[in-house]
Amino acid sequence: MKQIAIFLLASLLGATAQAAEYVIDTKGAHAFIQFRIKHLGYSWLYGRFDDFSGSFQYDENNPEASSINVNIDVNSLDSNHAERDKHLRGEDFLFVEKYPSATFKSTRYEVTGDGKGKLSGDLTLRGITKPITIDVTHIGGGQDPWGGYRQGFTGTTEFALKDFGIDYNLGPASQTVEMILDVEGIRL
Structure with missing residues (x-):
């Protein structure tokens, strides 16, 4: 019985030792937080956040133990149109004067297939925290x-604007926003 306990303890310590910490590579422009929303139901409006940071833990042998924390400067929003960006930063949408940052902190990762999974966590936007789930695909790793x-x-998620206090009427086809997330991390 004692040998089993030692083996289990050694296995747990080994698994913990294999988890690696990564910093998101935003300096090399190898990570992106983008969004899209339907414009009146006729086309897509795309944008991105240019300034964000974060880190994640990942173990190729135990992906369920993965976690991530991201901080986004919402004032760095860029939709390729200065007047629209000013409106999106205002009280009707992101209200950056009062809420200058958004955060995401994972709570769970579930493997769903070969290199695929669902990352659950808490998104805080406009001072409101709600759970979201991101569909994730592991692109690869190495030297x-x-x-x-x-x-x-890479990952995608979708959420209703009203869940985060954004009630501006953009029409019935524009009630949800899609997020497209691409993250490359450098092991510390």
Whole structure:
């Protein structure tokens, strides 16, 4: 019985030791937070957040133990139109003067298939925190040409604007926003 307990403890410690910490590579422009929303139901309006930071833990042998924390400067919004960006930063939408940042903190990761999973967590936007789920695909990982080690993921999620206090009437086809997330991390 004692040998089983030692084996289990060694296995747990080994699994913990294999989890690696990664910093999101925003300096090399290898990570993106983008969004799209239907414009009147006729086309898509795309935008992005240019300034964000974060880190994640990932173990290729135990992806369920993965976690991520991201902080977004919502004032860095860019939809390729200065007047629209000013409106989106205002009280009708992001209200950046009062809520200058948004955050995402994961609470769970569930593997759903080969390299795929569902990342659950809490998104805080406009001072309101709600759970969301991100469909994630592991793109790959390995050594980079500079002696580092990287992991890359892509993900998508969708949520209702009204869930985060955005009640501006954009028409019935524009009630939800889609987020497209691409993250490359450098192991610390």
